[in-house]
Structures are given as structure tokens and as C-alpha cells.
Amino acid sequence: METFQAQLFATLGTHPTLIDDILHIIAHQGDLTSSSHTRAEAAISHRQYLHWCATSNSSELLIQNDPDSTHYTISGVSLFSARFLTSPEDDRTHIRLAWFCSLHDNPSRPPTTTNNPNPPPHPGGAHAMLSAFIIQLLRQLEFEFISWPGIGAWEIQLQALARGELGTLATLFEWLVCNVPSETVLSIVIDDVGRYGTGQYLADMLAVVRMVLALRRSTRGVRCVVKVLVTCSEGVDEVREMFRGEEEQAVVEFGELRVRDWRGGRGGN
Structure with a gap:
């Protein structure tokens, strides 16, 4: 098992650590407008977000449309995500996986941190996102890979992962979940x-979001509670459509949040 896990780490390569991404956002939060800060605070106490956090069932939430996000590397929704990821853990065993698309949309511009002022270039896009999710999960849990259906063709699987084949990455991630x-x-x-809403990243991003939501709704052997949080500073119609249907309260309009929504405990939608 340890050998397989070590081989996966070596094959998937170097990816930014989640803590470095969070530190980057915190270090640059002063670049955001005061209204973005206000909306991030409002979102943390929004009734739909609190319900998403508190429910014991698998659930999903989309927070979209930050009107102040233009021309900023990070936005208010990223500050909100960072605050969720650094919020205190509850009494349940909780694993958090995250990917900040705005920090990884250009391989020539990786984020800097105080601990790593000159980071090497790293890939962006859905392939990098899934690789990072797999690495983050492997760092927090141990798995019995002997039961993985692809173990009989291990070398072939490793070669496909090294090439960044999205289907192989998705299959491995689903099996891990x-x-x-x-x-x-x-x-x-x-x-x-x-x-990732335009150009070369769009189709693969949509495929990964769709796959993650399918895991949350899946009856195909997922035993744990899966909670999906997607944010989008600029709305993407295809993503919004994925949150329609059975969960009528699964979308929060970030741009409509105001101070009253959290100081007075009122919902903003």
C-alpha cells in the first residue's frame, strides 16, 4: 500500500499546497474592495451557507457573481472560501479538499508566499485540479490499493496519470472517494x-464539476457525506444549470449580500 501511494505521489508530480494558496489569499486580501470584504463576511453567516455546513446529509452550494472581481487575481468569493477552509473543525471527522482556479489559471504565474517567494511554474486547469484533489486526499487518509480495479494494470494506469488523462484521474478520484x-x-x-469559464479550460472544468456533483448525489458506493462548495466571481451559465432542480436553495448571489444580511441574521436571497 505504501509503495502504491508513494508511486502516485511521484507520478502526479509537484502541486501547490493548499496552505500556500490560503496564505496567498490572506496576504493579498488588502487588495480587495471593502464591499468584497463585506460580502465575504455576509456569506459566512448567510442562512443557506449555515444550512450547508450544518446538515448531516450530502449537499451542494454555489456562490456566484462578485461585481468587484474585475482585474483582481483574487476576489471576494476566494476570501470567503479561504475563511471556510480555515474555520474550526466540528466534532465529526472532516476532510477538506480545495482548488483555487484564480491562482492556477496561468502556468507562468504561480502564487507566491512568504515561505516560497519564487515558486516553480505549475499547471492549471481541470487536470491539475483533480491531481491536487487526489494528492490532498492521499495526505489525509491511507487506502488499500490492492482493491483498486486498476491494480492489475498498475503501470499502464500510472502512465495515463502521468499524461494527465482526465478520465483516468476522474476514475481514481471517484474510487478514492x-x-x-x-x-x-x-x-x-x-x-x-x-x-476556467472560457477557452481551453472550459470543457474539462465543466466535466470535473459535473463529476464532483455526481459523487455528492451518487448511490454508486459513496459511503461518506460529500459536501460540494463551488464559487464563481463571474457567473457561468453551464455551472448555474448544474445547481438547478432538486436543491432550490443551492445558489447564493454574492453580489446581493449586504452588511444587514449577517449583522441582522437575515438571508440575502
């Missing part, structure tokens, strides 16, 4: 997907 213990809450955060 299916083997997360039932008493665990697994939160998956995809922040500011609008940065």
Missing part, C-alpha cells in the same frame, strides 16, 4: 470556476 470511511464528512471546494 468511494473508499472514504462512512463516518467522514468530505468537503470539496472549487473556487472561482469562472476563471
Whole structure:
């Protein structure tokens, strides 16, 4: 098992750590407008977000449309995501996976941190996102890979992963999620997907969001509670459509949030 896990780490390569991304956002939060700060604070106490956090069932939430996000590397929704990821843990076993699209939309511009002022270039896009999710999950849990259906063709699987084949990455990630213990809450955060909303990243981003939501709604062996949080500073119609249907209260309009929404405990939608 340890050998397989070590081989996966080596094959998937170097990816930014989640803590470095969070530190980058916190260090640059002063670049945001005061209204973006206000909306981030309002979102943290919004009734739909609080319900998403508190429910013991698998659930999903989309927070979209920050009117002050233009021309900023990070936005208010990213600050909100960072605050969720650094919020105190509850009594349940909780694993958090996250990817900040706005920090990884250009391989030539990786984020800097105080601990890593000159980071090497790293890839962006859905392939990098799934690789990061897999690495983050492997760092928090151990898995019995002997039961993985692809173990009989391990070398072929590793070669496909090294090439960044999205289908192979998705299959491995789904298998890992299916083997997360039932008493665990697994939160998956995809922040500011609008940065992947055009060009070369769009189709693969939509495929990954669709796959993650399918895991949350899946009856195909997922035992743990899966909570999906997606944010989007600029709305993407295809993503919004994924949140329609059975969950009528699964969307929060970030741009409509005001101070009264959190100081007075009122919902903003």
C-alpha cells in the first residue's frame, strides 16, 4: 500500500499546497474592495451557507457573481472560501479538499508566499485540479490499493496519470472517494470556476464539476457525506444549470449580500 501511494505521489508530480494558496489569499486580501470584504463576511453567516455546513446529509452550494472581481487575481468569493477552509473543525471527522482556479489559471504565474517567494511554474486547469484533489486526499487518509480495479494494470494506469488523462484521474478520484470511511464528512471546494469559464479550460472544468456533483448525489458506493462548495466571481451559465432542480436553495448571489444580511441574521436571497 505504501509503495502504491508513494508511486502516485511521484507520478502526479509537484502541486501547490493548499496552505500556500490560503496564505496567498490572506496576504493579498488588502487588495480587495471593502464591499468584497463585506460580502465575504455576509456569506459566512448567510442562512443557506449555515444550512450547508450544518446538515448531516450530502449537499451542494454555489456562490456566484462578485461585481468587484474585475482585474483582481483574487476576489471576494476566494476570501470567503479561504475563511471556510480555515474555520474550526466540528466534532465529526472532516476532510477538506480545495482548488483555487484564480491562482492556477496561468502556468507562468504561480502564487507566491512568504515561505516560497519564487515558486516553480505549475499547471492549471481541470487536470491539475483533480491531481491536487487526489494528492490532498492521499495526505489525509491511507487506502488499500490492492482493491483498486486498476491494480492489475498498475503501470499502464500510472502512465495515463502521468499524461494527465482526465478520465483516468476522474476514475481514481471517484474510487478514492468511494473508499472514504462512512463516518467522514468530505468537503470539496472549487473556487472561482469562472476563471476556467472560457477557452481551453472550459470543457474539462465543466466535466470535473459535473463529476464532483455526481459523487455528492451518487448511490454508486459513496459511503461518506460529500459536501460540494463551488464559487464563481463571474457567473457561468453551464455551472448555474448544474445547481438547478432538486436543491432550490443551492445558489447564493454574492453580489446581493449586504452588511444587514449577517449583522441582522437575515438571508440575502
